[in-house]
Amino acid sequence: MNSNDGNERQPGPRRGAPVRMKDIARDLGLSTVTISKVLRGHPDIGEETRRRVLKRMEDLHYQPNFAARALITGRTWTVGLVVPDLLHPFFAQVAKALSAAIRGQGYSLIITSSEEDPELEQQEIEQLLARRVDVMVIASAQWTVESFRSIEEQRIPYILIDRRFAGLPANFVGVDDEAVGMLATNHLIEQGCRHIAHIRGPETSTALGRLEGFRRALAAHGFSALPEHIAPIGTSGDDRGEPGGYEVTQKLLATNPRPDGIFCFNDPIALGAMRAILDAGLRIPEDIAVVGCGNVLYSDFLRVPLSSIDQDSSAIGRHAAELALTLIAAKGPVRPTTTLVSPRLVVRASSLR
Amino acid sequence: MNSNDGNERQPGPRRGAPVRMKDIARDLGLSTVTISKVLRGHPDIGEETRRRVLKRMEDLHYQPNFAARALITGRTWTVGLVVPDLLHPFFAQVAKALSAAIRGQGYSLIITSSEEDPELEQQEIEQLLARRVDVMVIASAQWTVESFRSIEEQRIPYILIDRRFAGLPANFVGVDDEAVGMLATNHLIEQGCRHIAHIRGPETSTALGRLEGFRRALAAHGFSALPEHIAPIGTSGDDRGEPGGYEVTQKLLATNPRPDGIFCFNDPIALGAMRAILDAGLRIPEDIAVVGCGNVLYSDFLRVPLSSIDQDSSAIGRHAAELALTLIAAKGPVRPTTTLVSPRLVVRASSLR
DNA sequence: CAACTCAAAGTTACCGATAACTACAACCCA
DNA sequence: TGGGTTGTAGTTATCGGTAACTTTGAGTTG
Structure with a gap:
């Protein structure tokens, strides 16, 4: 008895192209939506079907396409971090802690350095906005609050760390x-x-x-x-x-x-x-x-x-991460929070x- | 005479949502394709139309949607960097130089830290593959060449830095x-x-x-x-x-x-x-x-x-960036290169x- | 003046997923 | 026995762009 006695077809993978839901669906004689539902743990899928799909995903090493998913859900599963200088151990430590804290939740971190240049920082922020990061964490080198306005226009939540601005009611995590x-x-x-x-x-x-x-x-x-x-x-x-x-x-x-x-x-x-x-x-x-x-x-x-x-600094990174995840989950606007870490x-x- | 005497309509922006090509097209009585062509500097657009479109883009602060673009072009304009420890000044410096070198070309950097843990590194690499980064730069903490196989399967170019592997014909940038x-x-x-x-x-x-x-x-x-x-x-x-x-x-x-x-x-x-x-x-x-x-x-x-x-280390970052951009531009597979920086x-x- | 060229735009299909709804058995109960 | 659940899976439209054609009308040409 052949181990492959189901009704699956076994077409080879498309030359060099990543596996798509469509491929799995075709192989198993299902629709892509069913595959999608399995992937997201949607309840209305039969136990038997779920197993077959998961098996096939495993076998083919399926990886969902983030771009496609982001396009329709509006979420990129990406956090943007802007620091004045990556080489500065303070910011490196913050980045490290932040990265570690969001990793487990499926988020990735885009890190940009402003080199202490306000103009460059502004550009970097625009770039992150264009990429529709889910939330931004910023250690700003700005003198004005100009660039934060454009973030607010896009309704992307953001958190200031280390340095803050009088009169800007924004989320802040820093040291006292x-x-x-x-x-x-x-x-x-x-x-x-x-x-x-x-x-x-x-x-x-x-x-x-x-x-x-x-x-x-x-x-x-x-x-x-x-x-x-x-x-x-x-x-x-x-x-x-x-x-x-x-x-x-x-x-x-x-x-x-x-x-x-x-x-x-x-x-x-x-x-x-x-x-x-x-x-x-x-x-x-x-x-x-x-x-x-x-x-x-x-x-x-x-x-x-x-x-x-x-x-x-790692506590600052951790707190920023925690707050970031909260802001994403909240979706709507949230009243800004200030978190101060105690120095030692x-x-x-x-x-x- | 009203300054807006063209045939544009002036519908307000969609509440809180980013501007799309479609919005600009509607406002100007054009098709989205025309907007897209202007954005990419396509030749067959009239001078007058081009100006109107660019003006409107400017006014509305238009930012193209990276996810949508990535979905159809297959390019994410993203570079993935995997290091064993962000806090280590060597890697921080490499990251800084790499980031600076690709910034001007429109690329962003996703940085992940493996914390010197091979298993974690493997996961991070998978994550970057799922995000379809255009190229990966890796300072590996692996003992085996296992994880690089999966990168090669996906046909995503990658560059090893700092540490290399005997018998793995991969791009390498490091010190002698x-x-x-x-x-x-x-x-x-x-x-x-x-x-x-x-x-x-x-x-x-x-x-x-x-x-x-x-x-x-x-x-x-x-x-x-x-x-x-x-x-x-x-x-x-x-x-x-x-x-x-x-x-x-x-x-x-x-x-x-x-x-x-x-x-x-x-x-x-x-x-x-x-x-x-x-x-x-x-x-x-x-x-x-x-x-x-x-x-x-x-x-x-x-x-x-x-x-x-x-x-x-910053020379290593710069060389890695240069090579990375070359690999992206090449599209097809390229014969692996080794670049050694002279120590001092x-x-x-x-x-x- | 019909045929042809060219510039400037538009049509259509599609990238790979998901949201929202629909379809259709099988089963249940009054 | 007929209407109502329930459990499973499928249809369709859509996200915001881009590739590859097609259309249109003015101008050129033999």
């Missing part, structure tokens, strides 16, 4: 930046620092929040910072990060009184600051204690291991005295 | 790992090291290539390594990277003669090695010189700045004596 500033500053105060400086970042919500936390922590202890002890980092690309931190710190060292503690907007800046301090013949932390933010470098292995505020201080040698 | 090993080893020899050890990586082409380079460089100088001076790093997830490097190096320090130079498979391992050396009360580089590979850490700021082999030695304190 005020807490970051307070955590770092309180720690420096506890370590006995009395002239604490802050190297602040650009005009973003993150930088402003950390500055605010810095001020509030000082105020809570009856201190305040000299104006010249709140130093802005250069805004021109190259001035950010380590070289910028070096330069700014040199100026800080010339102030009177000289700071005995510095809270830096991020770790690269802190590295620059430490280099400037050591180059000036001063000691860390004895003369000047340093705290960074990000905790993403191999901080333990630095010349002076760097104390830093951990932003728990990691004390190392650079601030321990 | 033998050159890596020789570069590092020659440098250590030049610095006067005579008992050079190597902490090797897992059974991948990268690790084997570097080991081979290590051996050949030694042989070229009439040296050879003691068997116990070629130490494999643990294969169980946690044993890799820094902790693994620490542990292995402790054993190396107990050998006789003790190595006076160590070439490490990658930078994290080198960090572990350096910690072990310093913990043992030895000096770097006076007692033992260390060279890593990757050059992706903030090597300048380490306790002892780490000499490392730079793999020029970056000398820092850890090996300079």
Whole structure:
């Protein structure tokens, strides 16, 4: 008895072309709709038929065509992620966590990098809109809320992460930046620092929040910072990060009184600051204690291991994923949510005295 | 005179739905095909009509539907990237460069991470196949060539990066790992090291290539390594990277003669090695010189700045992108190509004596 | 002036799936 | 026995584009 005694025909696969429902249907003497129903677990299919179809799908290695499905359902099963820089460990970690969290649900992630360029970011967002991603997650490098309008017009849900915008009632997942500033500053105060400086970042919500936390922590202890002890980092690309931190710190060292503690907007800046301090013949932390933010470098292995505020970026990725899936499931508009992750201080040698 | 004196109707946009060709066609009294032709720069369209259509597209902010287009053309304008770990700066850099290189050509990048898990990688590849990406770029964590068969069946072009497989005639873009090993080893020899050890990586082409380079460089100088001076790093997830490097190096320090130079498979391992050396009360580089590979850490700021082999990961990303675009354009099968990027030695304190 | 050419648009079918409805047994019960 | 369920499967239209023809009318030509 032949194992293939049913009424299936056995036409070979179309040369090099992927298997379609139509092929399975033809082979089994059914209609494509029946195949479709089996695939989606639709109830009104007989047990016997279901088994035959599943078997044939298995045998032929059937993969549904996402484009066709997206066309009619309007869902692409795709999440768009826009970050300013993939190389930055913070965003890489967010991307990784986000990717892992949506993978299990059948979603794929389109990642684009804006290279900190608002114009490019705008283009990337348009591109993702054209692809009809189901939801977008954006760490924006914008100064205005312009581009978010076009997203809203298309009624595609989106989530801002890391940086947010005053007056834009959007979903947000990020770290509690005020807490970051307070955590770092309180720690420096506890370590006995009395002239604490802050190297602040650009005009973003993150930088402003950390500055605010810095001020509030000082105020809570009856201190305040000299104006010249709140130093802005250069805004021109190259001035950010380590070289910028070096330069700014040199100026800080010339102030009177000289700071005995510095809270830096991020770790690269802190590295620059430490280099400037050591180059000036001063000691860390004895003369000047340093705290960074990000905790993403191999901080333990630095010349002076760097104390830093951990932003728990994977939690941000996970929360963003969770919210994203909720927004997709909701379909209609949802009242925007704000989720703040609690920062954590990691004390190392650079601030321990 | 009204500015809208043509025969266009001005029906409002469909509530919340994206603009379609059909809408533009109706507004202008044309057929959708004409709109499609204008969009693709088809020649047989009158100048006047073309202008009207383009104007209307502009006004309505028209975005073509990728799913519909993909369905009929079979092209998704999407590139799939599979990496073992997004957080690893090497892969992040490759992703960044790849993304930048294809962006201008209208392609988007779907990035997935296999977390160094072969089974997960297999699933991710299936997922990308189902999405009919136009080309795949894979840094594989596989041991077998199994999963590549299914890609070939679907006739989707793919490019391996970083790690390759003996006997699999596939496109490959990576670093010349033998050159890596020789570069590092020659440098250590030049610095006067005579008992050079190597902490090797897992059974991948990268690790084997570097080991081979290590051996050949030694042989070229009439040296050879003691068997116990070629130490494999643990294969169980946690044993890799820094902790693994620490542990292995402790054993190396107990050998006789003790190595006076160590070439490490990658930078994290080198960090572990350096910690072990310093913990043992030895000096770097006076007692033992260390060279890593990757050059992706903030090597300048380490306790002892780490000499490392730079793999020029962004060049790998760029070359992969270029090849990817070529493969897409070719349509038919193309004879596989191998592109090797030349590594570069970056000398820092850890090996300079 | 009929035949031909060419530019500029339109028709029709189709890509591979799904939504919404319809068809048709078999079975049930009053 | 006839109307109403139930369980299974099929029909038809459609999503938003594109490929491959076809149509139309003005202009050209021998």
